[in-house]
Amino acid sequence: MAPHMTPEELDCAIQMQHDGVGVVKIHERLSAKRVKKGVAATDLTSVRKxxxxxxxxxxxxETRGRKRALKPTAAKKINTVRKKLIKDAKGMREVHWKDILKAARVTVISTTASRYLKEAGLEVKWQKPREKPLRQPEHEQERMEVCGRWRRYPSNYFTDTADLIMDNKLFRIPTFERARQYAKMQKVRGHLRLRSEGLEPGFTKPSSKKHMMNFGGSALVCAGLINCRVKLWHYLPKGRWNGEVGAATYRGPIYRALKHYRGEKAEYKVIEDNDPSGYKCKVAVAAKKELGIKAVQFPRYSPDLNPLDYSLWDEA
Incomplete structure (x- = not known):
């Protein structure tokens, strides 16, 4: 069956009729244009009508096709009700389609409502909630205060004023063939495959939670950036990081690197990982106070956005 006439074809046909072209000739010209595009030509009766x-x-x-179950503005109303119910639930209960449709007073099934939202550019579907740190109002206020203070810093604060940006990284070292194969499979991010090929050999990889493997070796590295260059690279003993190891590292390689590359100063500004273990315990805090090392404080339950996470460690 040939498609309906488009508005452009109808305009062209009316113009040709106005110029005195006969109906049969108009039909021939429209059909010729459709043949060039590979579209089935409409019949003469349709052109005449x-x-x-x-x-x-x-x-x-419009009277063709099935009557629409909802008005064009219904999708916006359903989405508004959906967001209101989820906000009222405060993440403590599930909000289903039946609750949304009942509150919106819409007499359609969930499939129809979902289709209307998708047509409006809102692809709402059931998905697992994503996990993130649970911040209370006092944490939000603390974050606002810190950000309000940091926004007044010059643009070169973290590159010139900060004396050291440091972080720790544990590298697992595969020491046998099966561990090396496991490590390579974990790095695979995707495949060009059909939906039905998802569980076939070659398209899967082992779960890092259910199929954990002991690689046989590891190395814990403490690295630091000074003047935007890697000037600190220290292997921690026995791959451990705690208060005693942290204090010894601050008194040893960290303090030596600061004195060598930043000179003698009464106070060194250091940006360290937001992890409390080894950085914020009493022994490490006492060692930093003794050496004149002051760590930049981050708001609680906030990412530290350490440059080493997305530059040095990826390269290593």
Missing amino acids: ALKGKTFKRGRK
């Missing part, structure tokens, strides 16, 4: 005004009336209400 359109030119007489019996069909394709401009501004007329």
Whole structure:
């Protein structure tokens, strides 16, 4: 069955009729244009009815096809109700389609409502909640205060004013063939495959939670950036990081690197990982106070955005 006449074809046909072209000739020209595009040509009767005004009336209400179950504005209303119910639930209970449709007073099934939202550019579907740190109002206020203070710092504060940016990284070292194969499989991010090929050999990888493997070796590295260059690279003993090891590292390689590359100063500004273990315990805090090392404080339950996480460690 040939497709309906488009508005452009109807305009062209009306113009040709106005110029005195016959209906048969108009049909031939429209058919020739469709043949060039690989589209089935419409029949002569349809062209004649359109030119007489019996069909394709401009501004007329659409009567073809199934009657729409919802008004065009219904999708916006359903989405507004959805967000309101989820906000009222405060993450303590599930909000289902039946709750949304009942509150919106819409008499359609969930599939119809979902289709209308998708047509409006809102692809709402059931998904697992993503996990993130649970911040209370006092944590939000602390974050606002810190950000309000930091926004007044010069643009070169973290590159010139900060004396050291440091972080720790544990590298697992595979020492046998099976561990090396496991490590390579974990790095695979995706495949070009069919949906039905998802569980076939070669398209899967082992779960890092259910199929953990002992690689046989590891190395814990403490690295630091000074003047935007890696000037600190220290292997921690026995791959451990705690208060005693942290204090010894501050008194040893960290303090030596600061004195060598930043000179003698009464106070060194250091940006360290937001992890409390080894950095914020009493022994490490006492060692930093003794050496004149002051760590930049981050708001609680906030990412530290350490440059080493997305530059040095990836390269290593």
